[in-house]
Amino acid sequence: MKKLSLTILLLFLGFYNLTAQNTKKPNVIVIYTDDQGAGDLGCYGATDIFSPNIDKLAEDGIRFTKAYVAAPVCAPSRAALLTGNYPQRAGVPGNTSASIGSDGLPDEQYTMAELFKDNGYKTAHVGKWHLGMSEESSPNNQGFDYSFGHLRGCIDNYSHFFFWEGPNIHDLHENGKEVFYDGKYFPDLMAEKVDAFIDENQKDPFFLFYAINMPHYPYQPTQKWKKYYTDKGVDFPRSDYGAFISTIDERIGMLINQLDSLGLREDTIIVYQSDNGYSTEVRAFNGGGSSGPYRGAKSSLFEGGIRLPTIISWKGNLPENKVSKQFLLNTDWMPTLSSLCGLENQKSAIDGIDLSSMLMNTKQKSLRTSAFWKYGNTWVVRDGKWKLIAYPKDTSHKGELDLESDALFLSNLDEDVSEMTNLASKHPEIVKKLIKKYTEWEYGSIDDIPKKTKIINHLAVDAIIESTLPLHTNYKNIEVLIDGKRGYLDYSSGQWIGQEGQDLEFLIDLKKEQTIEKISCGYMQDLGNWIFKPEQVTVRISSNGKDFKNTQFLTDEENNINKKTFKGKFSIDKSLRTRYLKINIQNIGVCPPSHEGAGSKSWMFIDELYIE
Structure with missing residues (x-):
């Protein structure tokens, strides 16, 4: 009888263990690459990129051709992913500051990590963070049991120092404490930490945010991959950029091999996505990546900045070797993964949409039909x-x-993904409808709508202007300063003259001596693009163009203390008789300590120099 009872007990325990194993929630790994272009994988049409492991991941799952991120730069894209909200609602509309202790993702935001943690998952962040430097916005305070990586936007992959101008700052942290792995290749460090986390938590459901910091500059591929692309005849910087993509691919191959060896592949959902388009910044050698058929790259809201490689794979559970043309935004991952894993609902309403049924049936249309970006x-x-x-x-x-x-x-x-032709004049009714939709959005405003440029007649229009200080290479068309037009609130619109870290000064010849009553200098401030209003604007006058005297200080007309982005004017009302004016615009020099680019050269942009 005792033997029979023991047998029944063992059978019951075996059945209980089998049931427990079968009801274990799936693991989730979200792989988020950094500044990867829309066309930069073999499975997305690149013929010069070697990415067999990611291509195989696409074969084992669903590859999207209309998947988007909610912002064209790093921090707001990550905030949208982790909260399921538009960056504006998530409290991170632009890149966060690199200053020690500066805020980023607000503490009150409920993150994907907190959702999984509240549902019994072990959670980890490995790689790039870029969502704040304060304790409140740190990974460990945002739901991650474990965190390893850099907090700022980019690092040198060997010294692990913040890769920007200014003071050298070491930026490698583990669970909130600075750690040192001098000279060790950061991609290898990430792979080791990922391996250890999965091995340690293989019996529990886990959520891993694998925030790979490549192919973001600095381009530092290993000799193996550098030689591979050089031997293939790929030109620089595409060669180093491609080598970084293959470095990512190699690490993902390691990850999948580990899941296979532990028997976890069919128990693990893997999502792969880039945070924004490829960089054309100077530090990225002005490119290297490709947006494929799309226009735009990082920092642009054309498709190439926001429509990016996106894959989901859950072997044995989701369709395999499928290509989806359905609309998806990275805010949708939080509710979608929650549904796939059978989690309790998140605590509050979010902007993301549960698209899990579309994933289970790839013929089903997406519930998402519209989206906003700002x-x-x-x-x-x-x-x-x-x-x-x-x-x-x-x-x-x-x-x-x-x-x-x-x-x-x-x-x-539907007809032209290249966005090379503007149809606004052909479809004014569509433009009007979409403007209405935007202004009805919680974060849209009628003030954001472009207005027709007004021609302002003043004494300097058709005057002679020259620069008395060196100009920036990209901004030498100084005639726009006296053309009677103010620029849109966009430094790249062609109406602005910019300078990095240095002052600007212009000599205006009115062609004849006359009485003036007011002098103004238009300027822009756009802190997200490191553009600050002038420190000071002065004017001196001369009757002969040689002897300048009577220095006058212009006063800032604007009161935008709490605004990060705006246009303004420095002006002075004073009756003066002169022919020549020398206007000096002083740059603040470097970004202040509270800014993400603290210590780096600051930009200054001006447009119209009014003489009335």
Whole structure:
């Protein structure tokens, strides 16, 4: 009888253990790459990129061709992913500061990590953070049991120092404490920490945010991959950029091999996505990546900045070797993964939409039919096939944009994904409809709508202007300073003259001596793009163009203390008789300590110099 009872007990325990194993929630790994272009994988059409492991991941799952992120730069894109909210609601509309102790993702935001943790998951962040430097916005305070990586936007992969100008700052942290792995390759460190976390938590459901910091600059591929691309005849910087993609691919191969060896592959959902388009910044050697058929790159709201490689794979549970043309935004991952894993609902309503049923049945249409984007003064509303951009910026430099006629740029994405032709003039009724939709959005405003440039007649129009200080290489068309037009709130619109870290000074010849009553200097402030208003503006006058005297200080007319982005004017009302004016615009020099670029050279942009 005892033997029979023991047998029944063992059978019961075996059945209980089997049931427990079968009801274990799936693991989730979200792989988020950094500044990866829309066309930079073999499975997305790149013929010069070697990415067999990611291509195999696509074969084992669903590859999206209409998947987007909610912002064209790093921090707000990550905030949207982790909260399921538009960056504006998430409290991170632009990149966060690199200053010690500066805030980022607000503490009150409920993150994907907190959702999984509240449902019994072990949670980890490995790689890049870029969502704040304060304790409140740290990974460990935002739901991650374990965190390893850098807190700022980018690091040198060997010294682990913050990769920007200014004071050298070491930036490698583990669970809130600074750690040192001098000279050790950061991609290898990430892979080791990922391996250890999975091995330690293989019996529990886990959520891993694998925030790979590549192919973001600095381009530092290993000799193995550098030689591979050089031998293939790929030119620089594409060669180093491609080597970084293959470095990512190699680490993902390691990850999948580990899951296979532990028998976890069919128990693990893997999501792969880039945070924004490829960089055309100077530190990225002005490129290296590709946006494929799309226009735009990082910092642009054309498709190339926000429509990016996206894959989901859950072997044995989701369809395999499928290509989805359905609309998806990275805010949708939080509710979608929650549903796939059978988690209790998140605590509050979010902007993301549960698209799990669409993933289970790839023939089903997406519940998402529209979305909004807002970055600086540029904004987008997409509704079905129609997409309207205000103040568009093309960082891929695929075409010219006209200051006035392209201020509102309409595309039909079903017919032309390249966005090279503006349809706004052909479909004014669609433009009007989309503007209405944007202004009804919680974060849209009628003040954001481009207005027709007004011609302002003043004494300096048609005067002679020259620069008395060196100009920046990219901004030498100083005639725009006296053309009677103020620029849109976009430094790249062609109406602005910019300078990095240095002052500007201009000599204006009115051609004859006359009485003036007012002098003004238009300027821009756009902190997200490191643009600050002038420190000071002065003017001196002369009757002969040689002897300048009577220094006058212009006063800032604006009161925008709490605004990060705005246009303003420095002015002085004073009756003066003169022919020549020398106007000096002083740059603050470097970004202040509270700014993300603290210690780096600050930008200054001015447009119209009014003489009335």
